[in-house]
Amino acid sequence: MVKDIRRSKLESALGILFDGPMSAKLKPRAKRAARVAAPAPPPQAPPTPAKPPAGKPAPTVTAVEMGARQRDISVSEFFTKNRHLLGFDNPRKALLTCVKEAVDNALDACEEAGILPDIAVTVEVAGNGAAPPPASQATRFRITVTDNGPGIVRQQIPPIFAKLLYGSKFHRLRQSRGQQGIGISAAGMYGQLTTGKPVVIVSRTSPRSPAHYFEVQIDTKKNEPRILEKKQIDWDAPRGTQVTLEIEGRYQKGRASVDEYVEQTIIANPHVKLTYVAPDGERREYRRTFEQLPPAPREIKPHPYGIELGMLLKMLQDTASHTLTAFLAGDFSRVSPAVADEICKTAGVSPRARPRDVHGQTAENLYKAIQATKIMAPPTNCLSPIGEDAILSGLYQQIKGEFYTAVSRPPAVYRGNPFIIEAGLAYGRGPEPADGAAAKKAVPLAEGESDDGDHELARVIRYANRVPLLYQPSACAITRAVLDTTWRNYGVAQSRGALPGGPMVIFVHMASVWVPFTSESKEAIADYDEIHKEINLALRECGRRLGAFLKRRERAQSEFRRRNIFELYIEEVVASCNRLKGGRLPTDKLKEQLQAMALRITGGSKTDQLVGRNGSHGPEGLPHSIIVTPNGVEGAVPAGVDAAVPAGAPEKE
């Protein structure tokens, strides 16, 4: 009986709860299985004394059985099951994530090699034999991203594209788009999972060397690449890499779409030339508007404040240094031998101790001593901010507005990681074209109608290391900082707990050697106090400038409006008086007299100047800003920007 109660491995694996006639049928097999699987442990009574002995037995397993089931989980298998962690939760997002990973890699490669990026992104509907359905209904897409980067050496191609957690960016502290070495291989794995198609790579490192063609898949059990095809081919590009993925996805325009990603990427990366062909065949060309590569970020050693005890222990074991002082001074940034000695003294450890011998309580003391010692903030030359001019250029190019401004904060530090916050702002709907007033026919308004009652809210565009963040806005430190900035101080409407209102785009970028994302799919920045504060400060500076602009414009407009009101009403008053007088009034004379008074009362030609009619006022006191009026642009418009022809204007193929 006791034996019967026990549950075999087989049954537990099948998840069968045996009971009644069913259990009777299964019993002989269960016994046999138990004998085979578990010869060693003595049978145990079930630990359920509360239950009546004749009742249903609770299934149990032995430690050995459980032990036998334990085995390695490959990262690939883990992420196959948990693909939402990587941004593949739904087909629409998957399409975006794949494009994003490929483009991020291309840009990182180009910039690291000092090449001005020239990227081509093509998303097309993949017909499965039959004629391809329209883009909005298609479920299969082929994504091709081509760059003019340095190319990849032959041996590295398979692991880069078909092995998770393989890459150059994880182990160093250097600002780059990618961090973990998961992105592109995960995208390939997702394609493999949903369409069975391999990742196709063509890469060439120089015009003298051949182009290599690879078709690779990932062996999810072993997390190793499986090469399906490799050959040398003719390729017309002298240098660069092309990745082609075929995946299941959905293409839908609008918020968090591939189109939006591309547009936002261009705003933060005006040094990139990009061609984007959308699934519906629309082709957009984004010209390069900023001819300078961002300064190459430098790699740094970790700052002692930024590491945890476990990390310290691992570094103690791995170091090549022979003494503790040498270890501290050599493996960390901002630790001089003098500071290292001071740390050792505080911790009560000999400075000459061998790092490998420092463990247990001693290591913990050392860790505490590090936290207690005053150490200079980490170097910030490792960061590569976008820069005010480039942000201004990007915003000006991509967003129609009347006022633009950009702010780069000085570097700051969270948990030992240096970072820089940059913010930008584009306000307004753009100047009305000079003939726009005439083109828009004045429709008399009926009772109850009003001019335009739309209450749009500001749009926040978020970036981490120049990569747009399109999902999870509410979990992100940037959104939270925008929400708790008091925009009303700057003349912008804001309801309680809501985004500021008005035609406005708020741009926030965080550059750091390690951006603290809330998840692997890199959608939101964790809300560290230091980061939040820096974002706030940057936004406030933008807000102050916007407030100054709005106030200046308001003042001019109110004077102008006053005169306008009088001018409008003078006509009516004169016409009515004429009718009252039986049509025998010298109307022109009365009108002239009234108009002269209107001009005298509303400040005369001064208003013209304030309104900017003669275009004489520049954005004084508004650094790094652009003001656009119907009569022209004031402020430093970055070179290479042609105001007349906006870049990225859609161009039908």
Next chain:
Amino acid sequence: MATKTHRPTVVEKKLVGIADLVIDSARRRRDPTLAIPVRALSNVTFNERRGLIELGKRKQARSFFNVAMAKKFMQTVLVADALAELQRANLTTSLREIYYRTKHTIKNSHENTLDTQDESDPIIEDLEVTLTALREELHVRAENAGSVVGPLVLVDDGDTVNCARLGKGGYSVPSIVEPEYLQIRRCTADFVLLVEKGTQWNRLSEDKFWRRYNCVLLTGNGQPPRGVRRMARRLHEEFELPVYVLVDNDPWGYYIYSVIKQGSINLAFESQRMAIPKAKFMGLSSADPEAYGLPRNVGIKLNDKDVARARELLGYSWFAKKPWQEEIKRMLSSGLKYELDALANKDFQYLTKRYLPRKLKEKDWLD
């Protein structure tokens, strides 16, 4: 053309005066400004001797070259123009038609001269007080919102109307009842009973109350329109008939009575032509529920607005008399208001057969 129709009326001359003001100011490089008497509680006084609410002397300036007033000034001139047009054509019209007549989009803009009727109505009242012209003189009429029945013979546009022979529907009182438009040929009644609600008027008319007690029955369906008030006033003045007012027992009822008796704050300047200082408040009084044995459960709880309005009434000088203070305070302390309709609780014809006869017999009314 006949000289008679072409000669401008007094009112028309006053309206043209507004244009003259604008022209004159412009010539002298002055801001055109109208002085409009203020129509608010702060600018009315209760003349106890005459029993009327009178408009004070305070005036507000309406200037053209002032951003806040420019539009209103323009609208005022516009409305004056439309009113002058009426005078010349000898037509009457409604407030709403004035609104439509003056509404258009201003040249070179998206802006309308007027957006809603709420903007033009006060301007007409402004012009009434500024030019001291009655609305009827401006040829603006209100809705026909009143009825009359009783031993009364009228002549309307040459038609003789005998109000004793109009069944229970009665005669619809026009908004302009000035002698030029409506003549009262004969009236043999002993008094006028002005009822707030049409339903109670119907009850009395159906029961032929007016025949039995020889009275004229008038109603204005709520706040009585100018025509009804003017009709009551004429009957009071020309035939020396006492006027009794029958309203709901709530603050609004009290106020209706006070408007009939002393005039309203808004149109205080017309009190002398409209008000009936000798009108009496017949009911429903806050003492009636007890006197007539109305059960508490036919009352309605006073809401916050009612209470606030009642407190306001207590402060008006024309409610300062002791019996009135008691009347209002009694309602407040009971916390209940009663509709006239509640009398039906006792009997459908209680109003006709018991309540009014007893009131008249006991001379139980407030002054």
